[in-house]
Amino acid sequence: MxxxxxxxxxxxxxxxxxxxxxxxxxxxxxxxxxxxxxxxxxxxxxxxxxxxxxxxxxxxxxxxxxxxxxxxxxxxxxxxxxxxxxxxxxxxxxxxxxxxxxxxxxxxxxxxxxxxxxxxxxxxxxxxxxxxxxxxxxxxxxxxxxxxxxxxxxxxxxxxxxxxxxxxxxxxxxxxxxxxxxxxxxxDMRAELAALKGAGIWLSLSMTVMFSASVFALFTYVAPLLGEVTGVTPRGVTWTLLLIGLGLTLGNVIGGKLADRNMALTLIGAFIVMAVVSTVLTWTSVALIPTEITLFLWATAAFAAVPALQVNVMTFGKAAPNLISTLNIGAFNVGNALGAWVGGSVIANGFGLTAVPLAAAVLAVIALLLTLITFRQSATVELAAATN
Missing domain, CATH: 1.20.1250.20 (MFS general substrate transporter like domains)
Structure with a gap:
């Protein structure tokens, strides 16, 4: 290599x-x-x-x-x-x-x-x-x-x-x-900008934004959640982050294999699991073992969506390969910013740290709805050709 x-x-x-x-x-x-x-x-x-x-x-x-x-x-x-x-x-x-x-x-x-x-x-x-x-x-x-x-x-x-x-x-x-x-x-930046047309590209980028918002609404505040609600020590937070990292890695591998088989079902399934598991964390966060299990499952489901999101955006952005790869990174980070703001707003408005996972679940549901809209639109000539 x-x-x-x-x-x-x-x-x-x-x-x-x-x-x-x-x-x-x-x-x-x-x-x-x-x-x-x-x-x-x-x-x-x-x-x-x-x-x-x-x-x-x-x-x-x-x-x-x-x-x-x-x-x-x-x-x-x-x-x-x-x-x-x-x-x-x-x-x-x-x-x-x-x-x-x-x-x-x-x-x-x-x-x-x-x-x-x-x-x-x-x-x-x-x-x-x-x-x-x-x-x-x-x-x-x-x-x-x-x-x-x-x-x-x-x-x-x-x-x-x-x-x-x-x-x-x-x-x-x-x-x-x-x-x-x-x-x-x-x-040729002008040619690439001109190629950014069609609903498929922008719906796909929107899916990326809402996926990342769901992840970062929770991930941004996972350390204070673990420390103040679950009662994990600072050293325990480090080990939990390692566990989350392992879940992210496993999800990335699983998601790649599943996306090769059926991209739409992979995204739909990942967003459903993210919404369910995030909701469950609202109640499990008060106990150590259930919290660790829930966070591992959440991380696995979250990164199972990443390969499919990347392939999806590149499929619709074939005419602008240089710019679309950069824009997709930007879309992930717009979602990061949105998620961090949503999670912080939940805390700042007095709902408490245990409400943060619930907010993440709501954002995952929005991502799911965008996914359903995107692939329903694939029945049109333009999107059907892009997704086959």
Missing amino acids: PLSLLMLALSAFAIGTTEFVIMGLLPNVAADLGVSIPGAGWLVTGYALGVAIGAPFMAMVTAKLPRKAALVALMVIFIIGNLLCALASDYNVLMFARIVTALCHGAFFGIGSVVAAGLVAPNRRASAVAMMFTGLTLANVLGVPMGTALGQYAGWRSTFFAVTVIGVISLIGLLRFLPVKHDEEKL
């Missing part, structure tokens, strides 16, 4: 870790900076909005650059942003630093997936892209619990220092091993 591909995976690991680890550190950050839990939750929202807004913007800014140069520039932004997070003197500086870090996220994955596919033979392109995104999966399995443990032991800033170091290693690896190609096709 090319070392350049491993460097892309390491970069994805670093980016995924810095995005998700804030959930495990939320109580620590809130206490240190003197803000409420919902206030700290806005750090998740701010990052997500930074990705959503920055993804198409950075894609256009880097459109004329060679892909290696674009990836290197984006990784430099990532390093600067994480260093600012580690050195942030107050909440406002930390929010600014999170947004700076987020700017590189969507464009890096969009451009990186194209580069990964070009590093191997044509019959191995899907595997190469999957290898890059394995870094994102490992960020949930290893990066988040390890980063949470480090932050609880040595302070939350130490986690961002550690991610900065990983970013520097990734940058060196990209500079050293990523080849320069002189025959790259230049991105």
